[in-house]
Amino acid sequence: MSASPRLSTLILPVRRWHEGGREQWQRAEELGFHAAYTYDHLAWRSFRDQAWFGALPTLTAAATATSRLRLGTMVTSPNFRHPVTLAKELITLDDISGGRITLGIGAGSNGFDATTLAQEPWSPRERTARFGEFVPLLDRLLTEDAVSHQGTYYSAEEARNIPGCVQRPRIPFAIAATGPRGLRLAARHGQAWVTTGDPKVSATGTPEDSLAAVQSQLEKLEKECVEVGRDIAELDKVFLTGFTPDGGRPLESLDAFVDFAGRHIALGFHEIVIHAPIPDSVFAADQKVFERIATEAPAQLG
Numbered sequence: 001m002s003a004s005p006r007l008s009t010l011i012l013p014v015r016r017w018h019e020g021g022r023e024q025w026q027r028a029e030e031l032g033f034h035a036a037y038t039y040d041h042l043a044w045r046s047f048r049d050q051a052w053f054g055a056l057p058t059l060t061a062a063a064t065a066t067s068r069l070r071l072g073t074m075v076t077s078p079n080f081r082h083p084v085t086l087a088k089e090l091i092t093l094d095d096i097s098g099g100r101i102t103l104g105i106g107a108g109s110n111g112f113d114a115t116t117l118a119q120e121p122w123s124p125r126e127r128t129a130r131f132g133e134f135v136p137l138l139d140r141l142l143t144e145d146a147v148s149h150q151g152t153y154y155s156a157e158e159a160r161n162i163p164g165c166v167q168r169p170r171i172p173f174a175i176a177a178t179g180p181r182g183l184r185l186a187a188r189h190g191q192a193w194v195t196t197g198d199p200k201v202s203a204t205g206t207p208e209d210s211l212a213a214v215q216s217q218l219e220k221l222e223k224e225c226v227e228v229g230r231d232i233a234e235l236d237k238v239f240l241t242g243f244t245p246d247g248g249r250p251l252e253s254l255d256a257f258v259d260f261a262g263r264h265i266a267l268g269f270h271e272i273v274i275h276a277p278i279p280d281s282v283f284a285a286d287q288k289v290f291e292r293i294a295t296e297a298p299a300q301l302g
Contacts, residue, residue: 004302006034006271010074013038013053017061025062029069031294037074043112056089063097070100075176077108078134084159087141091165099166104194106176107131128181135185142170174238178217187224192236196243210244215267238271239264251285257293258300
């Protein structure tokens with residue numbers, strides 16, 4: 001866990017690599033961000049009918065275009081992934097990046113990914129159950145040379161994962177969760193916990209309501225840590241911005257962002273993630289303000 005707060009960015013995979021994509025990841029490193037993440041979806045919300053590239057190939061390319069920046073998904077889910085194939089790809093990506101990969105992972109939702117493979121959307125109960133089986137199996141696949149497992153939803157037969165991850169014992173998991181079973185997975189298997197706030201509060205509440213809801217999530221996470229015999233201080237707490245009642249207002253100015261981030265850091269968050277601007281979208285923002293936040297906010301927050 002870092003002693004001072006970190007600032008990271010999230011780059012949506014919407015640009016062709018040779019038409020600004022490569023430069024965007026390199027610029028994130030130049031600006032001094034701790035990490036740059038990307039969404040792991042087949043399609044997402046208003047971008048469904050626009051260019052959208054695969055997360056893991058994009059991160060592989062980013063790994064070869066950068067040298068210091070941490071990279072990761074925010075977040076992967078079981079919607080169209082299987083632990084066996086995902087583990088092989090993550091081990092490869094960790095090797096190519098020289099050990100700079102973090103896996104953000106969550107249970108997923110009933111978005112486009114839930115039906116693209118011509119399947120019926122999973123119920124919330126099944127989604128939670130799948131996530132509860134997916135994470136422990138992936139943990140084993142990334143730490144053991146050979147894994148066999150017969151589960152309700154996922155199975156493996158002598159799945160080989162030699163030589164394993166560059167990072168030992170495996171790449172870190174940043175687990176996105178708000179419910180009790182997901183929070184327990186974060187407490188048991190996570191090196192970090194991720195939240196975007198409370199969607200119900202974001203839809204109808206105030207910024208103060210959102211802070212209170214996030215504080216409640218932290219308290220529930222601590223309870224689950226106690227249940228599994230772990231100190232909550234061992235987990236990094238990551239806040240992905242852009243989904244609270246504040247919307248994009250924290251990116252309107254340096255002062256607005258420092259105020260927003262400071263309130264969350266005071267709750268105990270170690271890492272604040274901001275979306276790289278995308279014109280004419282929910283993530284539209286002034287690039288100059290974004291870059292000023294990247295270069296000046298960390299000193300003010302530290």
